[in-house]
Amino acid sequence: MAEAARAxxxxxxxxxxxxxxxxxxxxxxxxxxxxANVYFPPRPFCPSCASRKxxxxxxxxxxxxxxxxxxxxxxxxxxxxxxxxxxVELDEGPRMMSNIVDCPQTPEALVLDMKLEVAFEKLDDKIxxxxxxxxxx
Amino acid sequence: MxxxxxxxxxAAETTELGVIPNMSQIQLHADAALNAIAxxxxxxxxxxxxxxxxxxxxxxxxxxxIKPTWVDGTSVGGCSFMLHVRHAAAAIEAGLCKxxxxxxxxxGKSMIGKLPRSIPADSLQGQFEAPFGVYGPPSMFPIPVLRxxxxxxxxxxxxxxxxxxxxxxxxxxxxxxxxxxxTVADVLNSRMIAYPFRLLQCCLVTDGGGALILTxxxxxxxxxxxxxxxxxxxxxxxxxxxxxxETFNSSRAFKVAGPLAFKEAGIAHKDVDHLMIYDAFAHLPxxxxxxxxxxPYEETGKFIxxxxxxxGGKLPLNTNGGGLSYMHSGMYGMYALQESVRQMRGIAPxxxxxxxISVCHGVGGMFxxxxxxxxxxxx
Ligand SMILES: [Zn+2]
Numbered sequence: 001m002a003e004a005a006r007a008x009x010x011x012x013x014x015x016x017x018x019x020x021x022x023x024x025x026x027x028x029x030x031x032x033x034x035x036a037n038v039y040f041p042p043r044p045f046c047p048s049c050a051s052r053k054x055x056x057x058x059x060x061x062x063x064x065x066x067x068x069x070x071x072x073x074x075x076x077x078x079x080x081x082x083x084x085x086x087x088v089e090l091d092e093g094p095r096m097m098s099n100i101v102d103c104p105q106t107p108e109a110l111v112l113d114m115k116l117e118v119a120f121e122k123l124d125d126k127i128x129x130x131x132x133x134x135x136x137x
Numbered sequence: 138m139x140x141x142x143x144x145x146x147x148a149a150e151t152t153e154l155g156v157i158p159n160m161s162q163i164q165l166h167a168d169a170a171l172n173a174i175a176x177x178x179x180x181x182x183x184x185x186x187x188x189x190x191x192x193x194x195x196x197x198x199x200x201x202x203i204k205p206t207w208v209d210g211t212s213v214g215g216c217s218f219m220l221h222v223r224h225a226a227a228a229i230e231a232g233l234c235k236x237x238x239x240x241x242x243x244x245g246k247s248m249i250g251k252l253p254r255s256i257p258a259d260s261l262q263g264q265f266e267a268p269f270g271v272y273g274p275p276s277m278f279p280i281p282v283l284r285x286x287x288x289x290x291x292x293x294x295x296x297x298x299x300x301x302x303x304x305x306x307x308x309x310x311x312x313x314x315x316x317x318x319x320t321v322a323d324v325l326n327s328r329m330i331a332y333p334f335r336l337l338q339c340c341l342v343t344d345g346g347g348a349l350i351l352t353x354x355x356x357x358x359x360x361x362x363x364x365x366x367x368x369x370x371x372x373x374x375x376x377x378x379x380x381x382x383e384t385f386n387s388s389r390a391f392k393v394a395g396p397l398a399f400k401e402a403g404i405a406h407k408d409v410d411h412l413m414i415y416d417a418f419a420h421l422p423x424x425x426x427x428x429x430x431x432x433p434y435e436e437t438g439k440f441i442x443x444x445x446x447x448x449g450g451k452l453p454l455n456t457n458g459g460g461l462s463y464m465h466s467g468m469y470g471m472y473a474l475q476e477s478v479r480q481m482r483g484i485a486p487x488x489x490x491x492x493x494i495s496v497c498h499g500v501g502g503m504f505x506x507x508x509x510x511x512x513x514x515x516x
Binding site: 019072082 | 256257258259261263264265266267268269270271272273275276277279280281282283284287328329330331332333334378379380381385
């Protein structure tokens with residue numbers, strides 16, 4: 001029951017490719033064809049140079065832990081506290097908010113700059129979320 | 138903008154602050170407005186310019202019976218009122234209006250007549266932040282602080298001292314919500330909210346409001362209160378998504394707004410007698426001290442922990458007790474402005490002796506927006 005109440009993304013025309021990607025097991029970013037800027041969140045133009053010539057590509061899914069909080073209260077619907085809300089810095093440059101799975105939700109286990117890799121969590125037939133877990137090896 | 142061309146001639150908070158179960162949000166606006174009108178010795182019919190945030194200008198103008206020729210509904214969070222002051226000063230200078238009323242009110246605790254705030258699932262925040270468990274400011278605003286601590290060597294004890302020092306100021310303010318002294322140990326043993334922040338490092342949730350009245354400096358001398366002049370102003374926005382800030386080591390919006398105001402004012406940091414830095418959470422004064430250029434970021438935590446901002450210290454900061462101890466209705470910027478005006482009038486409960494220049498720096502959202510106003514009582 002609790003999981004049903006978790007905030008669920010609703011894709012827009014500009015973000016659909018990202019959510020199609022996570023569903024297919026890919027973390028998709030966008031790169032500007034004019035200035036090579038890699039950016040997130042999705043939009044059909046480059047926020048650095050305003051070019052509309054941009055391409056979607058499959059990112060490595062690797063990154064590192066940039067910062068986080070461990071939320072105790074109030075907990076969001078669908079979450080059991082304490083849980084970490086993290087910002088991951090992707091190897092390609094952009095940062096994104098995520099949760100860290102397969103890892104104790106403690107300051108001792110969550111060390112800034114630790115290497116992470118994407119771990120997809122299917123919420124339903126339409127939405128798969130990009131979580132991250134400590135990188136193997 | 139010309140220095141000292143516009144002045145604050147009326148300033149007041151709501152009659153009560155804290156828990157106000159007998160007033161809706163719109164009436165809190167009116168209560169603050171009527172107090173400010175009385176403070177300025179004006180009638181409502183004298184007001185020809187109006188600004189507010191969250192509530193629409195038409196809502197509050199209709200409720201009060203104001204017929205404005207200039208309105209501003211800029212709503213960028215808690216620093217909206219700093220932006221209103223800046224915009225109002227420009228509008229008065231441009232001749233669009235003569236006497237501007239700015240109101241803020243929020244039934245933040247009692248939630249009477251408060252507009253709902255929700256994040257649509259198809260917004261960028263709804264898609265790329267909300268699904269990961271953010272739920273209100275305590276789960277979002279502190280997200281950058283661990284990175285800031287690592288980069289600059291700031292300690293948990295230093296961040297706890299922010300709350301301790303501000304409680305010392307609050308103890309001198311009869312209207313502050315929390316006045317009992319606290320220690321660093323009390324802060325570090327208080328209930329965990331969102332690691333690394335505990336209860337005493339998070340702002341209060343209260344009811345209240347405030348209002349300001351601005352007019353040209355030429356007219357200001359005919360008012361009953363000592364005019365408080367607008368010496369310099371700045372504003373900016375960055376992003377509504379805390380995860381998308383350019384860096385967690387500083388706030389881009391702070392770094393634009395603050396220096397703009399200093400440049401416009403033509404002052405150096407050593408000229409500042411009194412400082413307000415909007416403290417929704419304990420890390421904000423550190424970001425503010427660094428981003429406004431008072432000192433290197435590495436020194437900000439130690440500067441506060443060493444007592445430099447406490448009563449009697451060399452840089453009095455958040456002298457009403459701040460959002461951590463004075464009050465925080467949700468959009469605290471108006472209360473920071475009120476304290477700066479009190480200090481410049483020389484009537485603050487914790488008055489800084491001989492203060493002539495006050496810097497009032499605000500944040501909106503989670504580092505999403507910023508506004509800085511520099512006041513002086515000398516023309
Ligand atoms: Zn580009």
